[in-house]
Amino acid sequence: MSPNRTAKIISGKELSAEIRAELKVDVSAVAKAKRTPGLAVVLVGEDPASQVYVKSKRRICGELGINSYAHDLPVTCTERRLLNLIAKLNDDPKVHGILVQMPLPEHIDEQKVLNAVDPAKDVDGFHPLNVGKLLNGEEGFVPCTPAGCIEMLLRSGYDPAGKHVVVLGRSNIVGKPVAALLMQKAPGGNATVTVCHSRTKNLSAITKQADILIAAIGIPEFVKSRMVKEGVIVIDVGINRIPDKTRKSGSRLVGDVDFESVSKKAKAITPVPGGVGPMTIAMLMKNTVEAARRSN
Numbered sequence: 571m572s573p574n575r576t577a578k579i580i581s582g583k584e585l586s587a588e589i590r591a592e593l594k595v596d597v598s599a600v601a602k603a604k605r606t607p608g609l610a611v612v613l614v615g616e617d618p619a620s621q622v623y624v625k626s627k628r629r630i631c632g633e634l635g636i637n638s639y640a641h642d643l644p645v646t647c648t649e650r651r652l653l654n655l656i657a658k659l660n661d662d663p664k665v666h667g668i669l670v671q672m673p674l675p676e677h678i679d680e681q682k683v684l685n686a687v688d689p690a691k692d693v694d695g696f697h698p699l700n701v702g703k704l705l706n707g708e709e710g711f712v713p714c715t716p717a718g719c720i721e722m723l724l725r726s727g728y729d730p731a732g733k734h735v736v737v738l739g740r741s742n743i744v745g746k747p748v749a750a751l752l753m754q755k756a757p758g759g760n761a762t763v764t765v766c767h768s769r770t771k772n773l774s775a776i777t778k779q780a781d782i783l784i785a786a787i788g789i790p791e792f793v794k795s796r797m798v799k800e801g802v803i804v805i806d807v808g809i810n811r812i813p814d815k816t817r818k819s820g821s822r823l824v825g826d827v828d829f830e831s832v833s834k835k836a837k838a839i840t841p842v843p844g845g846v847g848p849m850t851i852a853m854l855m856k857n858t859v860e861a862a863r864r865s866n
């Protein structure tokens with residue numbers, strides 16, 4: 571390890587502000603040509619983390635001039651009631667995007683709910699039709715966190731084309747779609763992709779080969795400096811709360827990467843917080859504006 575290297579910080583805070591400024595212009599253009607973009611944000615229950623995410627999504631809608639429609643349902647809400655609401659939002663011409671905040675209470679089938687959203691309003695990109703389109707390389711809606719990861723790389727000058735990208739995690743919301751995007755024969759793609767997961771053997775031998783490492787496993791500070799090569803570019807998707815007695819709140823957020831040690835070896839790295847998180851919201855807004863632009 572070279573002790574003197576300090577990685578460039580890829581700031582999601584700064585990049586997302588740049589994107590939001592661009593989107594503000596797009597929102598007024600769409601509003602003039604068609605109608606003001608509208609996003610319905612559905613929250614079921616009172617999960618504190620979900621409440622925080624929903625609050626910032628609604629706030630940023632306001633900042634960009636996107637109409638935000640709040641639907642807060644009690645934790646006891648039935649699956650039928652939620653599906654009825656989605657059917658109403660699907661038919662509402664003022665609503666261009668529908669976001670159902672996950673996770674849902676256990677008595678509600680998440681996939682059934684995601685399948686009920688009109689694919690043309692599926693700004694989260696989780697409907698099977700959009701998942702299929704992504705794999706086919708067709709125009710649809712791309713999930714926001716994976717899209718945010720690619721956008722961060724491109725806007726920071728780290729084009730994944732021709733690079734070996736190692737993805738840690740194979741979830742439907744991050745690992746799989748980010749791997750699909752990286753494989754595309756399109757800008758932001760053309761990478762050689764290896765996907766690792768909980769059953770991968772000799773993980774370090776693989777992560778050490780990465781030119782770009784994308785970590786999305788949900789284990790605090792899992793990736794250590796001995797697991798990466800000198801000069802790697804690191805995108806840390808993880809958001810984990812760990813106890814910290816020095817903080818007033820008694821806890822703090824960390825990623826899936828041990829920032830302290832890995833940043834001494836990496837060429838560039840995203841911080842947590844202030845990394846992928848704000849990019850996810852920016853991409854949600856981008857998808858909403860796009861949905862409004864495509865609407866009749």
Ligand code: NAD
Pocket residue numbers: 715738739740741742743744745766767768769770773786787788789807808809810846847848850
């Ligand atoms: P998940 O729990 O659905 O999936 C975790 C994945 O990690 C699984 O595919 C599993 O196989 C893999 N995994 C688990 N242990 C492993 C190990 N030891 N080695 C290699 N792989 C292993 O998680 P998720 O929903 O994809 O989220 C991952 C992390 O990203 C979480 O911390 C989550 O909070 C965060 N996240 C952040 C954003 C954002 O906007 N920044 C968005 C979504 C998720």
